[in-house]
Amino acid sequence: MxxxxxxxxxxxxxxxxASxxxxxxxxxxxxxxxxxxADAIALMGLVGTLYEEADxxxxxxxxxKTGLISRASKQTK
Structure with missing residues (x-):
């Protein structure tokens, strides 16, 4: 569908x-x-978290795409 x-x-x-x-x-x-x-290691930890969030x-x-999540239609008042 x-x-x-x-x-x-x-x-x-x-x-x-995500991109x-x-x-x-x-x-x-x-x-x-x-x-x-030390700063690079801390920053790369943050980068890893951001990559996970992007995924x-x-x-x-x-x-x-598969229909498990959908945007609800706007309701009028």
Missing amino acids: PLTKPNQQLRRDLKAI NLEESCVDLGRLASRLSD RLVGFADEV
Whole structure:
């Protein structure tokens, strides 16, 4: 079954946010290479967490695609 427009947009948004997080991780990794060992290790720990969060967002996007997650329609007052 094809996705509704709101669900298509939700999936695109989730994937775009995940991509932005991953790009930020690459930038932070470059920055970490210029830091002292202790600071670099701390920053790379944060980068690892951000990569995990990006993976979760991609998983949510997959759940939107399969219909497990959907955007509710707006209710009028």
